[in-house]
Amino acid sequence: MKAINWKEVDEFPSFSKCDSVSNKEQNKNCFFEYLTQLIQERLSFDTIGVLYPQLDTIDVKVTVLPNSTLKFEPQLNDTLSYDKPKIDSIIHARLVGFPKVNPAIKRGIPVKTQFILPVILKVE
16 A cells, blocks of 8 residues: 555546547646636636636646546635635636546546646736
């Protein structure tokens, strides 16, 4: 049991779009790039950038659960004055209906993974 590295997974979470990639590192990059793109598209048409023009990037804690569901939690800097409940509600309302995600695998078992993803907000 001590020989197992419990801080790393054997397979990273992935979308079916990335299944054709066989290299572990490329599959990981495909997953993060696609997820970032989806989140940015959904938040770029929103009022966060208008309500908080000084906010150009939001760190979002992403949790991929073993049952293939995604959870999102904004990580806001406490030194800045933002309406956290309002930003939370906007993010939770916009970040729904994602394509099916395959959870990370450790020793053949689906496991929960968490990571912080910086999301750049764009106002056009």
